Amino acid sequence: MKRFYLLGFLLLMAFDTLAQISFKYAGTQALPVEASLAWLLRVFGQPWVYGAVIGYVGAFFTWMALLKHAPIGPAFAASHLEVVSVMLLSIWLFDEQLTLARALGALAIIGGIVCLGLAESREHAAEADADPALG
Template sequence: MKRFYLIGFLLLMGFDTLAQVSFKYAGNHAIPFAVSLEWVLSVFSQPWVYGAVIGYVGAFFTWMALLKHAPIGPAFAASHLEVVSVMLLSIWLFDEHLNTARVLGAIAIIAGIVCLGMAESREHVPEPAEA
């Protein structure tokens, strides 16, 4: 079951990251914004829009599969790992910079997921049999 969780959450993080990065690229290619059919058609001619759709559809189905088995608290927390992955990819892809607040935020997200996972695993430890 641990392997299921690991693969599932890595897939979820991958799909969510794909969606967010694709939206950023699509947004960069949609400038300047205009309320017109030509602008909408130009946006939908960009492959990044479809990457975002694939990311969200993949994340939805992965999330539904995970929720069948995973406890909701740690699962919900772990579903936000894409915040960290997008932040790290943005350094490379979009020339964004790390600062103290971002690093502390990423550490807080990861620490929260670890704490929830540890609390959940303690709740499911079987009681020792009495003699």
């Protein structure tokens, strides 16, 4: 089951990251913004728009599969790891700066996920000790 969680959350993070990076690329190609049919055609002519759609659809179905089995607290927290992956990829792809605030925020997200995961593991272990049929 741990392999399922690991692969599931990696897939979820990949889909979410694809969606966010695709939106960033599509946004750079959409400038200047205009209220015209030509602008809409230019936006929907960008492959990045479809990358975002694929990312969101993939993330939705991956998330639904994970929710059938994963504990909701750690699952919800881990689903936000794409904030960190998008930040790191944006440094490379969009020449964004890694500031102290961003680095501390990323560490806080990762630390929170680790804390929730450890708490869930301890709770599961305590339940298994109390009821040997669960372990």
